Amino acid sequence: MxxxxxxxxxxxxxxxxxxxxxxxxxxxxxxxxxxxxxxxxxxxxxxxxxxxxxxxxxxxxxxxxxSSLRADDLLGALSFVLELHRGEESVLEVLQVRRLLEPAAAAMAAQRIAEQEIAELRELCDAAESAESVAELVEHDLRFHRRIAEASGNSYLAQLLDTLAGPTVRVRIWRGITQSGAVDRTVAEHRAIVNALAAHEPELARAWSTVHVAGVEQWLKDLT
The missing domain is CATH 1.10.10.10 (Winged helix-like DNA-binding domain superfamily/Winged helix DNA-binding domain)
Incomplete structure (x- = not known):
């Protein structure tokens, strides 16, 4: 050593x-x-x-x-590393990690989410549906996933997912611009996730979240 x-x-x-x-x-x-x-x-x-x-x-x-050893402070270093690696291969690996963690967060959220949080998620779905640009849609998408991660009740998981979201923004925007039906599909999948959360069905929320994240991952794989 x-x-x-x-x-x-x-x-x-x-x-x-x-x-x-x-x-x-x-x-x-x-x-x-x-x-x-x-x-x-x-x-x-x-x-x-x-x-x-x-x-x-x-x-x-x-x-x-x-230091305070808070999750948001420690994960700042990870955010910096991710900013340095924005190639397609690196972003694909980030999406693969998200595919593992996002469904887990959704399943956890389904067991404890409050009615007010459900209402906020439905409002984000409505706002995404009326978005005037792909960039605006992606901003609603980021907020949507952040709210679900926060609803999981695990601050470390929420902060980690928020950190991982940054490197995927450009891919999400490019997909929205180039892939036919991507915008409608995104909103429909969001609504399906919310319905599963509202029904407090952890495994259903996990399944829809997996489908949602995997769609972006598969699209990027098809390009490479």
């Missing part, structure tokens, strides 16, 4: 064990390096790496702190 990787692992173990908690300040660099049996250079590299993925917060003139 590389020295820097070992240093990262040592610091991570302190956080996972609870020895260092969110908001805690790390000991002085010299003291922590001696305690962990690391060189100051390797510890410094580990801190730099962990700060890039927002596990640590380096405050100039103040010290280094464990």
């Amino acid at each position: 590389a020295v820097t990787d070992d240093a990262i692992l040592r610091v991570k173990e302190m956080i996972v064990s609870g020895e260092l908690k969110p908001g805690d300040r790390l000991p002085r660099e010299a003291d922590l390096a001696e305690r962990l049996g690391l060189s100051r250079n390797s510890l410094r590299e580990a801190v730099r790496a962990l700060s890039l993925v927002r596990v640590l917060d380096v405050r100039q003139g103040d010290g280094t702190y464990v």
Whole structure:
């Protein structure tokens, strides 16, 4: 194992064990390096790496702190990585991950979704149906899926899906422009998902969500 990787692992173990908690300040660099049996250079590299993925917060003139470790903060690093990989192959892999997670979120939402949330989803379906452009339709689509993920009750899952949605926006718009019937199909599938949620049928919601996400994935596969 590389020295820097070992240093990262040592610091991570302190956080996972609870020895260092969110908001805690790390000991002085010299003291922590001696305690962990690391060189100051390797510890410094580990801190730099962990700060890039927002596990640590380096405050100039103040010290280094464990971040809040909130899902939205930590997933920001993933969002940056996804922004760097926007080729068709990378987007296809993102869609494959969405096909695994979106149906799970829909199934979870079906067990706990409230009437007000159902009403909001139906309003989004109506708005999508009257959208004046494909870009506007995609914006409603993003909000629709975000609401369902939030209704799942799992904030980590909701944030992860929201992060994964970004790289697929261009594909969704292009599909809406080029594929015959894509707009009508999108709205119809949204309504089917909402009906399954309203009936509190987890497996039906899962099935319709799978069909919906898989449609975009298959369209992109056919292009490549």
